[in-house]
Structure formats: C-alpha cells, structure tokens
Amino acid sequence: MKLKAKVMRLFVRSMLVVGLFCVIGFIVAAQPHSVDELPVDRFDEYQTDSLPPYPWMRLGKTATDVDVSLKTEAESPFCGNKVTGKGLTLNDSSAAAGSGSGISCKFTPPPEALLYLGFDFRYSRPEKGEGADFVCRLDDGSDRKGLALHIGEGGGLSITGPDGNKRKLTTVEADKWYHLAVTLTGDEAAISLADAEQCLIDPYQVRYKKPPFAANEKFLKSDSYNRLAFISSGPDDRTGGWSLDNVCMAGKVDAARDALLPFERELLSVLRQSEHKVYAYYFIYTNAYDDKDPGLSWFTRTLLNPSLNTKGDRKTAGSELLYRPLPRPPMQQGLDRKEIKIRAMEEEVRLAIQQGIDGFLADFHSYPADKGGVAYFTNNSFALMDAALRVDPGFKIIPAVYSSSDDGADGEGEKNHDPVKYANSPVIKRIAEHPAALRTPDGRLVMSMWLTERFSVDWWKQVIKEMEKNGHPIALIAQFNSWNKIKDFSEICYGMSHWGPRSPGDFKWVGATRQLTEKVIFPIVEQDVRTRGCWAQESENSSLLRGLWEQAITDKADWAFIYTWSDYTEQAMAPSTFIGFVPYDLNTYYSQWFKTGRQPKIVRDTLYYFYRRNHSDVDPGKGGKWSFRPKTPKNEIELLAFLTEPGTLSIQVAGQVYEKEAPAGIASFKAPLPKDKTFVPEFSLRRNAKAVIAGKGRYTVLDKVEYPHMIYCSGMIAP
Numbered sequence: 001m002k003l004k005a006k007v008m009r010l011f012v013r014s015m016l017v018v019g020l021f022c023v024i025g026f027i028v029a030a031q032p033h034s035v036d037e038l039p040v041d042r043f044d045e046y047q048t049d050s051l052p053p054y055p056w057m058r059l060g061k062t063a064t065d066v067d068v069s070l071k072t073e074a075e076s077p078f079c080g081n082k083v084t085g086k087g088l089t090l091n092d093s094s095a096a097a098g099s100g101s102g103i104s105c106k107f108t109p110p111p112e113a114l115l116y117l118g119f120d121f122r123y124s125r126p127e128k129g130e131g132a133d134f135v136c137r138l139d140d141g142s143d144r145k146g147l148a149l150h151i152g153e154g155g156g157l158s159i160t161g162p163d164g165n166k167r168k169l170t171t172v173e174a175d176k177w178y179h180l181a182v183t184l185t186g187d188e189a190a191i192s193l194a195d196a197e198q199c200l201i202d203p204y205q206v207r208y209k210k211p212p213f214a215a216n217e218k219f220l221k222s223d224s225y226n227r228l229a230f231i232s233s234g235p236d237d238r239t240g241g242w243s244l245d246n247v248c249m250a251g252k253v254d255a256a257r258d259a260l261l262p263f264e265r266e267l268l269s270v271l272r273q274s275e276h277k278v279y280a281y282y283f284i285y286t287n288a289y290d291d292k293d294p295g296l297s298w299f300t301r302t303l304l305n306p307s308l309n310t311k312g313d314r315k316t317a318g319s320e321l322l323y324r325p326l327p328r329p330p331m332q333q334g335l336d337r338k339e340i341k342i343r344a345m346e347e348e349v350r351l352a353i354q355q356g357i358d359g360f361l362a363d364f365h366s367y368p369a370d371k372g373g374v375a376y377f378t379n380n381s382f383a384l385m386d387a388a389l390r391v392d393p394g395f396k397i398i399p400a401v402y403s404s405s406d407d408g409a410d411g412e413g414e415k416n417h418d419p420v421k422y423a424n425s426p427v428i429k430r431i432a433e434h435p436a437a438l439r440t441p442d443g444r445l446v447m448s449m450w451l452t453e454r455f456s457v458d459w460w461k462q463v464i465k466e467m468e469k470n471g472h473p474i475a476l477i478a479q480f481n482s483w484n485k486i487k488d489f490s491e492i493c494y495g496m497s498h499w500g501p502r503s504p505g506d507f508k509w510v511g512a513t514r515q516l517t518e519k520v521i522f523p524i525v526e527q528d529v530r531t532r533g534c535w536a537q538e539s540e541n542s543s544l545l546r547g548l549w550e551q552a553i554t555d556k557a558d559w560a561f562i563y564t565w566s567d568y569t570e571q572a573m574a575p576s577t578f579i580g581f582v583p584y585d586l587n588t589y590y591s592q593w594f595k596t597g598r599q600p601k602i603v604r605d606t607l608y609y610f611y612r613r614n615h616s617d618v619d620p621g622k623g624g625k626w627s628f629r630p631k632t633p634k635n636e637i638e639l640l641a642f643l644t645e646p647g648t649l650s651i652q653v654a655g656q657v658y659e660k661e662a663p664a665g666i667a668s669f670k671a672p673l674p675k676d677k678t679f680v681p682e683f684s685l686r687r688n689a690k691a692v693i694a695g696k697g698r699y700t701v702l703d704k705v706e707y708p709h710m711i712y713c714s715g716m717i718a719p
Contacts, residue, residue, distance in 0.1 A: 032260050032718050035326055036580035037107035037698060038249035039228055042300070043070055044084045045613075045709065046702070052088060052103060053700035054680045059231055060101030065094040068101055076120035076245035077196045078179050078296060083306035084318065084622065084706050087120070087245030088230075092132055095237045099132075102231030106141065109224040110251035114329035117228070117249050118181040118295025123152040123242040125174050132240040133233040136180075141227040147189065147219060149180070152242070153234065157193060161219045169193075170213045179246075181293050183329055189219040192293075199296075203308060206296045248295040250327035253287075253575055254350045260718055261585060262606035262642035266592050271356050272394060274595035277559045279398055280352060282360040282384060283567035284377040287574070289328040289344035291335060299324040303568075306707070316624030317531035318707030321568045323578045341380065345387035349395055351575065352565070355584060356591045359396035359438060360384060361448060361561065366401050366425035378427060385436040396438035398477065399431045400448040403455070419459045423466035432472040440494065444475040450499075452478035453485040460492055477521065479561075486513060495519030497561050502528040502537035502571075503631055504547045510555035522557035524548050524590075526583050528571050529711050534624050536710045538631045541610035541638035541670065545583065549590035560594060562587060578699070582608050582714035602642045602665065607683055607693050607717040611637040613709045614702050615675040623707035635673040637697075639683050642666055647692065652682040678703045683717055693719050 043052055049069050051058055058068065067090070074087030092098035123134045133153035139146030148160040151172060157180075160166045170193060172178060177196045182189055194212035201207075230244055258265060288297050302308050303321040314320050328347070331340060352360065362384050368375040381399070388395045403417045422428075431437055431445070438446040445467075452460075460476065467474045475494035480486060486496060496513045500523025513520050525548060527539040539545070552560050565574050573583035585608070593599050616626065616633035639651050641662055649660045651671040658671040679701055684694035695717035 032108055033111040033255065034108045034257070034260060034581065035110050035251040035253055035255070036575065036715070038110060038251060038326075039105045039107065039247050040249065040327060040577055041247050042079060042081070042304070043086055043088060043245060044081055044306075045705065045707075046070055046086070047704050048072055048086055053678070053702070054696065055105050055107075055698055056103045057105070059104050059229060060099070061097060063094050063097035063101075065092070066098045066101050067091045068103065071243075074122075074243035074245060076179075077177050078120050078199060078201065079246050079301055079305060080201070081305050081307050085307070087243050089241065089243045090232060091241040092232060092239050094239065097236055098232055098239070099234060099236045100231055102229060104141075104227055104229035104231075106227050107249075109226045110249075111255035113185075113252035113255065115184045115225070115249070115251050116181070116294055116327070116329035117184075118179065118246070118293060119230075119244060119248070120177060120179050120246045120295075121151060121242060121244055122177045123172070123174060123240065125152065125240040132238045132242070134242040135229075135231050135233045137227075137229040137231065138225050139227055139229075140224055146225060147182070147184070149182070150233070151180075152240070159189065159191065159217055159219070167217065169215055169217070179293075179296065181295055184219065187219055189217045191215050191217060201296070201301060203302050204298065206292065206301075246295060246300065248300070248327055250294050250329045253326050253328055254347045254354070257354065257581065257585070257588075260581075260606075260716070261588065262602050262604045263589060263592075263600035264603055265356070265588070266596060266600075268353065268356075271592065271595050272358070275558070276595045278357040278562065278591045278594065279359050279361050279559065280355075280357050280562040280573075281400075281564040281567070282348070282362045282381070283564050283572070284363060284373075284380070285325070285566045285568050285572070286380055287325040287328065287344055287348060287566075289331060289347055290340050291331040291333055293330060294327040297327060311532070313533055314531040317534050318623050320531060322529065322531060322709060322711050323568060323572075323576050325566070325568075325572075326575045326577060338383070341383040342386050342390070345380070345384045346391050348384065348565075348574075349387050349391040351584075353392060353395055355588045356595065357562065357587075359388070359398065360565065361398045361400050363450070364399050364401045364427055364431065366403055366422050366427050368427070382430070382434075385431075385434050388436040389434075393435065395436075397434075397436050398438050398446050398448055399428075400450055400479070401425070401428055401431070402449065419455070419462035420466050423463045423470065428467075429470070429472070432467075440475045444473045444494075446477060446494065447474045448477040448479055450479050451481050452476075452489070453480055453482060457488050457492060460489075464492060477519070483512065486516060490516035493517045495521050495559065497521035497559075498523050500525045500548070500563055502539060502544065504540050504543045507548065507551060510551075510557050519558045521559040521561050522548065522552035522555070524552065524560050524562045524587070525571055526573055527712050530570055532569070533627075535627045535629060536633075538628050538633050539712065540634055541636060541712055542586065542608070542640050542668070542714075545586060546590070546666075546668075549586075549594065553590070553594050560591070578711055578713045580698075580715050582610070582716060585716070602644050604642075605644055605647075605685060605693055605719055606642045607685060607695075608640040608642075608714060609638065609681065609683055609697050609717070610640065610712050610714045611673060611681060611697065611699070611701065612711070613699050613713055614705050615673060616708075616710070617675055618703065618705055618708055620708050621704065621706040626708055626710050635675070636670045637673050637681050639669045639671075640666070641669070641685060643685070645687070648686040650682075650684040650686065654679040673701065676703050677701070693717055
C-alpha cells in the first residue's frame with residue numbers, strides 16, 4: 001500500500017508538472033505580439049528644453065552637467081522641419097557622470113517577421129579625447145543582450161550581438177548627420193548608413209548620389225524585443241554628446257490578431273455566407289509599403305512636415321495630415337514598380353479579410369491624364385483589384401468612378417460632362433472586364449460614385465442605358481451627402497448609402513430608404529478631424545463608432561460601408577499611428593455581429609482607451625484654435641472594457657482616480673480630461689481587490705503645444 005501510495009503521489013506530481021508546463025506553454029504561445037506600440041516619433045510635437053514625454057523614459061542619473069533635452073538645432077536635415085522641428089540632444093561635460101544617460105521606450109513585442117529600425121543621428125566629441133560612445137540598444141530590458149549599435153567609439157559604427165562580440169562596420173565622422181537603417185530577419189541584420197550629403201531629398205523621393213554603406217551581419221536574435229534605448233556608454237569621465245531624431249520602427253502589420261481580440265473570430269466561410277455585407281472605402285492614400293527605407297517615407301518627409309504644408313487652408317493646423325498608416329519594413333529588392341504596388345495592396349486585402357469585411361470601395365477617375373495625381377490614384381485602385389484577385393477571388397472591389405467634373409451637387413456637375421462619354425470611359429471598360437469587380441447574382445456590375453447626387457437622375461439613366469448597350473449592365477449604388485434626392489433616385493438605385501453623421505445620435509437612414517432601394521447600406525464612421533480649416537466634429541470618443549454599428553444591427557441594414565479605410569484628411573480606420581488597431585478591432589467585432597446576427601461572446605478581458613493628446617481649449621504656440629461642429633467639444637477620457645465577468649474599472653487622471661462597477665459584456669466609462677495639466681492616463685480592471693489588467697495610455701496629454709492635435713488617440717491594454 002505504501003508503494004502504491006508513493007507511485008500515486010509521483011503520478012500526481014508528474015501530472016502537476018505536465019499541467020504547469022502546458023499552462024506555461026499556453027501562455028507563451030498566446031503572448032500578444034503586435035506592431036501598434038512600436039515607436040514612430042519625430043519629437044516635433046513636444047516643447048524644447050524638455051525630455052520627450054511618456055512612453056519615452058529618462059535613463060541614467062540626473063547631473064547638472066549632463067543635459068538630455070529637445071533642441072531645435074537638433075532637427076534632422078533628412079526631414080528638415082523648419083517650423084516645429086527638433087531632436088533630442090545629450091551634452092555631457094561631466095568628468096564624473098554621464099554613462100548610462102539617455103532615453104528608452106517599451107513596446108509590445110512585434111510578430112516574428114521582418115523588423116525595421118531607423119533613426120537619424122549626429123555625435124560630437126571634445127577637441128581632445130575619444131568622446132562618449134552613443135549606443136542604440138534593441139532588447140527586452142533584462143540582462144539578456146539583444147542588438148547593440150555603437151556609434152562614435154573609435155570613430156566608427158560597430159555592432160554587438162547577444163554573443164557579446166563587437167564588430168566594426170564602418171567609420172563615422174563627428175558633427176555630421178547620418179541616417180541609419182537596420183532590418184532584422186532571422187539571425188541576419190541588414191544595415192545601411194547614409195550621410196546628409198549622400199542623400200538627396202525632394203518632396204516625392206529620396207535618392208543617393210552614390211551607394212551608401214551597407215552590410216549584412218550574422219546576428220543572434222534574442223527571444224523577444226520590447227525595448228528600444230539610446231544611451232551614452234563608456235567610462236563616466238568621457239565627455240561629448242549626440243543628437244537623435246526621426247525614430248521609426250516597423251514590423252509585420254498584417255500579422256494575425258486572434259490572440260489579441262476579446263472574442264473568437266468566426267470562420268471566414270461562415271461570414272461570407274451572410275447576406276449582410278461590409279465594405280470599406282479605400283481612399284487615395286496607400287500604406288506606403290514598398291522597397292524604400294520607411295524611415296524616410298513620403299508621409300514623414302512631406303505630409304507630416306509643417307515646412308512643406310503649402311495649402312493655405314491648412315496652415316494653422318501645422319502639417320497637412322495628423323497621422324499616417326503604420327510603417328512597414330522595406331519590401332524585398334529587385335521587384336518592378338508595378339509588382340511592388342500590387343504586393344503593397346495584397347497586404348491591405350489581407351488586413352481587410354482578417355477584419356471580416358467583404359471588399360473595398362475604391363476611387364477611380366474616368367479620364368485620368370497620362371501623368372499626375374489622378375492617374376496615380378487610378379493605377380493604385382487597379383493594383384488593388386489585381387491584389388484582391390491574387391489573395392482571395394472572393395474578396396471584391398466596388399468601383400467608385402469619378403467623372404472628369406467634380407463641380408457642384410444636386411445635378412450641377414453634369415453641366416460640363418456627357419454621360420455617354422462617361423459610360424464609354426476606357427477606365428470603366430477595364431473595370432467591367434476585371435474578375436475582382438463585384439457583381440450582382442444576375443451578373444450586373446456593381447458601380448458607385450461619391451456624391452452621386454452631383455448628377456441628376458436623367459444623367460444617370462443615360463449612363464445606365466449606355467453601359468447596357470456596351471454589354472456591361474450596372475447596378476448603381478448611390479452614396480449621398482444629403483437626403484433631399486433619395487426618392488428621386490429610387491427608380492435607378494440597386495443600393496443607397498450615405499456619407500454618414502459625425503456625431504452620436506439617431507441616424508434614421510434605414511427607415512428613410514427601406515422602401516426605396518433593394519440594398520439599404522448603413523454608414524460606419526469613427527471620427528472626422530480635418531486640418532483644412534482646423535475643424536472637427538465631436539464623436540465623443542468611441543460613442544459614434546459603436547452607436548452606428550448598434551443602429552445598423554438593430555435596424556437590420558442590408559450592408560454597411562466603413563467610411564473610411566484610408567482617408568487621412570478626414571477619418572481613416574486602417575492600422576495607423578495614434579489610433580493603432582483599436583478602430584480595426586472594434587470593426588472586426590461589430591462586423592461579425594452584423595453578419596451573423598449573434599453578438600460575439602467575450603472570451604478575453606480587454607481594455608481599450610480613447611482620448612485626445614490635448615484639451616480642446618489649449619493655447620496653441622503657433623497654430624490656431626480648432627472649431628467644432630455642430631456640437632461643442634467634449635473633453636473626456638474613455639475606458640471601453642470587454643469583460644468576461646463583472647469587475648471594477650478605474651481611470652487615473654492627473655492623480656485623480658475615477659471608478660465604476662461594470663457588468664460582464666461591453667462597458668464604457670468616461671472621466672474628465674483637465675485643461676492645464678500634463679499627465680499620462682492610467683487604466684485598470686480589478687476583481688476581488690486585485691488588478692486583472694492595468695496599464696498606462698500610450699500618449700501623454702500635453703498642456704503646452706505648438707499646434708493642437710484633435711484626433712482621438714486610442715490603444716489597447718491586454719492581460
């Protein structure tokens with residue numbers, strides 16, 4: 001009996017060990033990986049003579065003769081922002097301190113795939129002596145060593161891997177600006193270095209006078225990366241300094257997000273069978289994914305650069321755009337430009353499919369010139385069609401084809417454009433013959449146009465007649481900006497959509513159009529923030545987005561149009577800076593609910609947050625104050641919780657704690673955003689007085705700005 005009991009104890013112990021191993025294995029396997037927290041920062045939005053705010057953290061001891069702060073003279077020439085530009089500078093004149101001083105930033109480990117790191121730097125040294133070693137570290141913040149790049153030590157650029165071996169790669173000169181780019185894949189690091197004289201930058205491209213230094217180094221990859229640090233190294237008695245600007249990291253944006261979602265995604269085959277369809281409006285801005293260096297991308301150098309904001313109606317906003325698609329690592333070299341464009345669009349299609357949507361609406365122009373923006377955007381849309389066909393023939397494109405005239409509304413646009421000529425456009429003919437174009441069950445081409453009421457019903461009747469004569473009958477989906485023409489269009493429309501509201505409220509679109517058209521299409525919008533004219537509409541954090549989805553579901557709309565995927569001048573919801581994946585995740589949840597008719601069960605506690613980076617009444621240092629329509633702005637911080645069971649929600653705002661007892665399900669909790677304080681909001685979920693989830697918001701709320709930033713930023717906190 002003793003032997004039997006001993007055997008039983010050993011068996012139980014072994015099963016406990018196996019069980020523990022399985023639990024640990026599960027935790028490791030389910031560890032979230034994402035790119036939405038990777039640092040993408042030019043430091044231009046912060047105040048001079050200060051440290052960059054959270055998520056950047058100061059490293060090292062504070063000393064009177066070791067200054068780490070932002071300076072206008074440290075603006076990188078690679079970006080050349082002469083209006084608000086600044087970079088981080090470390091000046092160490094101490095003979096007893098300085099080693100270990102710098103900044104760091106933590107982030108969610110990125111998915112396994114290409115990982116890009118780029119930044120601009122300049123180092124200096126005293127007239128005599130070697131100077132401090134400027135080190136860039138990519139690691140997990142522990143004693144385990146990741147990638148380390150040593151700059152300036154011995155007048156060179158060196159690399160150290162986890163094995164501790166240091167290799168000099170090339171020489172660098174003091175007081176000279178460089179752009180460094182590193183792409184990690186497996187155990188290899190591809191490194192390139194260009195100085196400002198080698199690199200020629202114009203508004204549209206980056207060119208090199210001669211090939212910059214480049215090398216491929218074997219590199220032992222650490223288990224995970226979740227910290228980026230820039231520090232001074234070497235003995236304390238060394239003096240010198242360095243400047244840092246334009247930090248950019250990029251990873252696999254279209255990696256699967258199943259482990260991060262608060263619910264289990266339904267099978268794509270099930271979602272596709274639903275009669276309820278969801279399409280996202282793909283505007284002219286692409287994701288900028290190509291074979292070029294993402295640290296010197298067009299978005300960074302131009303649209304986010306106040307120096308190149310030449311449009312008069314946007315001057316008081318600072319830059320032309322306020323945010324951009326999340327950057328991607330550079331594509332493989334050697335592809336032709338057409339293939340690069342299609343592959344970039346393939347990623348967009350994969351992201352959309354993961355979101356559970358059925359396709360894109362895409363803008364085309366009926367008669368684009370041979371060159372110029374209109375031709376460029378039309379070619380992008382054809383690349384999108386080609387990409388859809390490659391990735392998934394079941395993913396369809398609805399062409400939204402502009403006429404050559406975009407003047408007026410309510411029939412005023414037809415003055416200078418012949419409907420017969422429009423119907424005979426070679427662009428429309430090419431669309432009609434493309435297998436990726438959406439068709440009705442009876443074979444008609446589904447076709448649309450933004451602001452359809454720009455032309456009269458009679459004008460559209462001629463288009464429909466001519467298209468049928470050409471062997472390409474169409475099913476017209478109208479996209480209205482108004483309500484006064486919907487009855488007139490009922491005799492010719494297969495479906496009706498509206499550009500939608502921009503503030504929460506009851507949008508009675510289904511009731512108004514149910515008897516007028518076969519497909520009632522509900523608009524889905526998150527927010528509307530426009531640099532042109534510096535105005536926004538108050539969406540009340542996530543209230544507008546959630547409210548519209550709930551109305552579409554309750555009112556039993558046939559389809560939904562997400563407005564938009566990529567219109568960064570108004571309201572983009574693709575994975576982007578400042579908004580991360582939050583609108584993407586919410587659209588994934590609600591589109592599944594919309595399609596299946598069943599609210600997805602919450603299986604993982606997840607917290608999402610929404611807030612602006614500054615109060616609406618902040619005094620701008622350079623720009624103008626924003627106006628809001630039609631409501632006055634609400635300055636609130638929202639915690640949106642997806643809960644498996646009841647719990648206590650908490651928001652900490654500048655030392656003040658706000659709490660709410662929340663039931664299982666989806667709970668929204670808001671707290672006031674104060675005006676004259678700089679702080680980082682903190683969020684938590686507690687049960688039985690213990691924190692289940694806790695974390696800080698990714699964005700510091702600033703009480704001093706040069707140009708206000710009125711986008712609702714968002715992020716997630718996973719267990």
